[in-house]
Amino acid sequence: xxxxxxxxxxxxxxxxxxxxxxxxxxxxxxxxxxxxxxxxxxxxxxxxxxxxxxxxxxxxxxxxxxxxxxxxxxxxxxxxxxxxxxxxxxxxxxxxxxxxxxxxxxxxxxxxxxxxxxxxxxxxxxxxxxxxxxxxxxxxxxxxxxxxxxxxxxxxxxxxxxxxxxxxxxxxxxxxxxxxxxxxxxxxxxxxxxxxxxxxxxxxxxxxxxxxxxxxxxxxxxxxxxxxxxxxxxxxxxxxxxxxxxxxxxxxxxxxxxxxxxxxxxxxxxxxxxxxxxxxxxxxxxxxxxxxxxxxxxxxxxxxxxxxxxxxxxxxxxxxxxxxxxxxxxxxxxxxxxxxxxxxxxxxxxxxxxxxxxxxxxxxxxxxxxxxxxxxxxxxxxxxxxxxxxxxxxxxxxxxxxxxxxxxxxxxxxxxxxxxxxxxx
Amino acid sequence: xxxxxxxxxxxxxxxxxxxxxxxxxxxxxxxxxxxxxxxxxxxxxxxxxxxxxxxxxxxxxxxxxxxxxxxxxxxxxxxxxxxxxxxxxxxxxxxxxxxxxxxxxxxxxxxxxxxxxxxxxxxxxxxxxxxxxxxxxxxxxxxxxxxxxxxxxxxxxxxxxxxxxxxxxxxxxxxxxxxxxxxxxxxxxxxxxxxxxxxxxxxxxxxxxxxxxx
Numbered sequence: 226x227x228x229x230x231x232x233x234x235x236x237x238x239x240x241x242x243x244x245x246x247x248x249x250x251x252x253x254x255x256x257x258x259x260x261x262x263x264x265x266x267x268x269x270x271x272x273x274x275x276x277x278x279x280x281x282x283x284x285x286x287x288x289x290x291x292x293x294x295x296x297x298x299x300x301x302x303x304x305x306x307x308x309x310x311x312x313x314x315x316x317x318x319x320x321x322x323x324x325x326x327x328x329x330x331x332x333x334x335x336x337x338x339x340x341x342x343x344x345x346x347x348x349x350x351x352x353x354x355x356x357x358x359x360x361x362x363x364x365x366x367x368x369x370x371x372x373x374x375x376x377x378x379x380x381x382x383x384x385x386x387x388x389x390x391x392x393x394x395x396x397x398x399x400x401x402x403x404x405x406x407x408x409x410x411x412x413x414x415x416x417x418x419x420x421x422x423x424x425x426x427x428x429x430x431x432x433x434x435x436x437x438x439x440x441x442x443x444x445x446x447x448x449x450x451x452x453x454x455x456x457x458x459x460x461x462x463x464x465x466x467x468x469x470x471x472x473x474x475x476x477x478x479x480x481x482x483x484x485x486x487x488x489x490x491x492x493x494x495x496x497x498x499x500x501x502x503x504x505x506x507x508x509x510x511x512x513x514x515x516x517x518x519x520x521x522x523x524x525x526x527x528x529x530x531x532x533x534x535x536x537x538x539x540x541x542x543x544x545x546x547x548x549x550x551x552x553x554x555x556x557x558x559x560x561x562x563x564x565x566x567x568x569x570x571x572x573x574x575x576x577x578x579x580x581x582x583x584x585x586x587x588x589x590x591x592x593x594x595x596x597x598x599x600x601x602x603x604x605x606x607x608x609x610x611x612x613x614x615x616x617x618x619x620x621x622x623x624x625x626x627x628x629x630x631x632x633x634x635x636x637x638x639x640x641x642x643x644x645x646x647x648x649x650x
Numbered sequence: 651x652x653x654x655x656x657x658x659x660x661x662x663x664x665x666x667x668x669x670x671x672x673x674x675x676x677x678x679x680x681x682x683x684x685x686x687x688x689x690x691x692x693x694x695x696x697x698x699x700x701x702x703x704x705x706x707x708x709x710x711x712x713x714x715x716x717x718x719x720x721x722x723x724x725x726x727x728x729x730x731x732x733x734x735x736x737x738x739x740x741x742x743x744x745x746x747x748x749x750x751x752x753x754x755x756x757x758x759x760x761x762x763x764x765x766x767x768x769x770x771x772x773x774x775x776x777x778x779x780x781x782x783x784x785x786x787x788x789x790x791x792x793x794x795x796x797x798x799x800x801x802x803x804x805x806x807x808x809x810x811x812x813x814x815x816x817x818x819x820x821x822x823x824x825x826x827x828x829x830x831x832x833x834x835x836x837x838x839x840x841x842x843x844x845x846x847x848x849x850x851x852x853x854x855x856x857x858x859x860x861x862x863x864x
Contacts, residue, residue: 263731264798278754291753295730487755494755499771499779505757505794506772577797612797 253649254361255613256327257287262298265612265649270509271580272615272649274430277511281491283417284454285405286369286395287361290491299324304365320365327362331355335432335645342638352646354378369393371416389413389445405490406453410463415445415477418452418461422481422517423540424551424570430607432619432643436586436599437566441534441555443521446475456488473524479517486513486542507545507577515540519553531558545574563591570603578609590627597627605643615647689824690848692810692832694856696818700838707739707804708820708858709811711831711843717808719744723780726791726801728756733791733801737837739811740803745782750775756796760789765805788835804835834858 253272258265265272268279275283281290289296305319334352359373372390379385391412396404417427426438437443448465460480467475487494495512497505521534536553552567570584581604588599605619619642623629626636696706719741727734729751740746750756750773758779759769765787770779772795783789783805793799812820829847834840841861848854 261731262798263796266797267731289754295752298730491754494772494774496755496773497757497771499757499759499769501768503769503771505759505769508795508797 253329253331253613254287254327254359255329255649256323256360256362257282258613259325260299260323260327260362261289261296263296266508266577270574271430271578271607271609272613272647274428276509277487277494277513278491281487281489284459284489285491286363286367286393286408287371288363288369293363320368322364323362327360329359329649331357331359331647331649333645333647335643338642338644339640340637340642341635341640351378356384367395369395371412389416391416403455405455408452410450410452412447413445414448414450414463415465418450418463418479419443419445419465419477419519419521421519421536421538421551421553422459422479423515424517424538424549424568430580430615430617431582431584431603431605432617432645433603433621433641436568436588436601437536437551437553437555440564440566440588440599441553442532443534448474454489456490456492457484458482459489467523475521475523477519477521479519481515481517483513483515486511507574509574509577510544511542512544513542515542530560532556547572561591562596564596565589579606581606595628595631597631598625599623599627600625613649615645617643617645617647619643619645688827688850690827690850691853692822692825692846692848692856693853694820694858696814696820696834696836696841696858696861698818698836698839698858698861700836700861701814701818702816704836704838705737705816706814706818706820706834706836706839706858707737707811708814708822708832708834708856709739709804709806710808710822710825711833713808713810713826713828713830715808717741723747725749726758726803727751728758728793728799731796731799733793733799736801737813738801738803739806739813740783741809742786742805742807743782743784744805745780746803747778747780749778754795756799757792757794759792759794760803761792764789766803802837832856834861836861836864838864840864 253265253269255265257268268276268282270276282288301321301324303321305317307319309316309319332353333355335354337349337351339347355375355377357373357375361371363369370392374386374388376384376386391410391414393408393410395408397407397409417425420426420438420443424435426434429435446465446467448463450461450463452461453459458480462478465475483489499505516539518537519535523532532555534553534555536551538549538551540547540549548571550569555564566586566588568584568586570582572580572582574580584603586601590596590598601621601623603619603621605617608616610616621641623636623639626639629638630636696708723745724738724740725747726738727749731752738746748758748770753775755772755774757770757772760767765785766783766789768781770781773779783803786805786807789803789805791801791803810822810825812822814820825848827848827850829845831843832846833843839861841858844856844858846854846856
């Protein structure tokens with residue numbers, strides 16, 4: 226019996242250490258499906274894009290808004306009885322940890338085809354292209370955590386790792402300023418935040434990243450973040466480190482406003498009358514309009530090239546259609562490269578499991594060598610074979626690609642077609 | 651008339667009224683007792699490992715007579731992202747009250763192909779919406795907001811039914827004497843109906859075997 230206990234303890238400790246030290250960024254977290262005995266689609270439509278409820282769940286520190294405990298099916302382990310709150314500071318403030326380690330696995334694999342250009346290899350099989358172990362959850366009412374370890378296949382066939390983790394202390398000074406208005410996060414912050422709020426890469430279900438993310442070096446970084454939200458608004462400000470060679474830091478701020486639909490705090494939401502012969506709305510529907518803004522100042526930044534990023538976006542959700550657009554300006558002080566990127570996209574739920582999309586992206590750069598103008602269309606469809614298995618077909622077609630054209634190539638040389646499988650459990 | 655005669659007459663009147671009321675109550679109870687004595691029991695098992703997790707509903711397909719729906723509406727709750735109860739047998743014509751006892755929005759609908767396709771719309775916490783089930787058969791219940799939620803309303807012609815326990819055992823009491831088609835319903839398995847003959851005051855044993863996956 227003791228051996229079994231020690232074995233279990235070692236497994237749990239190892240798992241925690243594994244997650245703490247070898248984690249990477251990822252999105253859909255099936256551990257919550259187990260915790261609440263519910264489907265992925267409560268929070269994702271299609272994964273990893275968050276539904277309005279999924280966004281409220283995320284903002285609330287991976288707890289369902291308003292009365293999380295009544296929905297939990299896997300009861301947490303107590304780290305102290307509630308009554309110890311009354312004797313604080315003569316006791317450790319009580320908390321909980323998940324009843325079972327909240328671990329999940331996500332695997333992405335694809336076949337990529339290059340229909341044009343002079344590549345000797347016109348097709349590549351990347352299985353798995355990404356393999357991620359992740360965990361997230363809550364420690365009682367006011368702490369939340371996230372950790373993941375990803376292995377990503379590189380061009381030479383090797384796998385790189387990129388561990389990420391953060392811890393969040395929620396509802397600070399809630400007695401004075403209200404609940405959810407101030408949270409502090411430490412770790413790899415900026416996920417969902419160092420980007421345009423309503424057209425962020427973390428919330429996209431397309432195969433190809435947004436052009437602005439790859440062209441403007443936007444990713445989460447180690448640091449600290451303060452954020453908060455109400456029904457119609459949310460904000461985040463942070464300080465992060467992108468260069469370990471000196472003490473200069475980067476700063477960013479973001480905000481978003483939402484009108485209609487389910488609030489960021491999980492309140493509200495549209496009611497429907499129903500009736501004979503009617504069909505209820507799908508889980509993804511959230512008729513709403515969202516506006517967002519974002520600014521980032523890097524004091525040293527990548528390649529010792531200080532830069533600024535500033536932009537705004539809008540998303541309109543109406544019935545089965547979601548329309549979005551964004552603009553972001555990036556300026557790099559030393560290289561004097563300025564980039565202006567704007568884009569528009571449309572996503573439509575033809576069926577609960579079939580979501581075609583179209584995106585147009587346009588990049589204007591002040592220099593034409595290596596950083597020239599680009600213009601492309603991304604078209605495809607996500608097909609949910611199951612709630613946790615996604616099959617995607619996507620084409621990425623350039624109508625202008627000056628970095629390639631400057632080297633004597635053709636814009637179409639960079640065109641790609643993807644067939645991707647993405648599953649999580 | 652003397653006082654003693656008045657007393658005798660008053661006592662006689664009181665006695666007569668008391669006896670009359672007593673005889674009426676006896677008369678009212680008599681048919682019920684008679685019916686109870688005439689009823690039999692159907693007892694048996696549903697032989698399938700599925701019933702451990704998915705209880706089977708065993709019911710008589712048709713019994714002569716009319717069986718009005720209850721005056722108090724049957725109730726189904728949505729609580730903790732779960733329909734409670736999971737299986738709700740009701741008499742034809744019953745109005746079921748659906749309550750949202752969660753803190754999130756819910757929907758209740760029964761898809762096309764159900765005995766009674768309907769959609770109660772999407773509504774917030776604390777709201778009650780009702781629906782009258784007028785057609786015999788199975789109505790799977792869904793929530794469009796939470797696709798994992800599931801329950802069943804089974805609309806029956808008569809009140810002679812029972813849900814099996816985790817061992818598959820069931821018992822239907824007070825069944826009027828006669829010969830009937832006994833059916834079994836389960837969300838995972840299906841089986842052929844059986845003919846049973848019920849005799850007053852006796853127990854008829856039935857076993858459903860050879861059930862297959864739906």
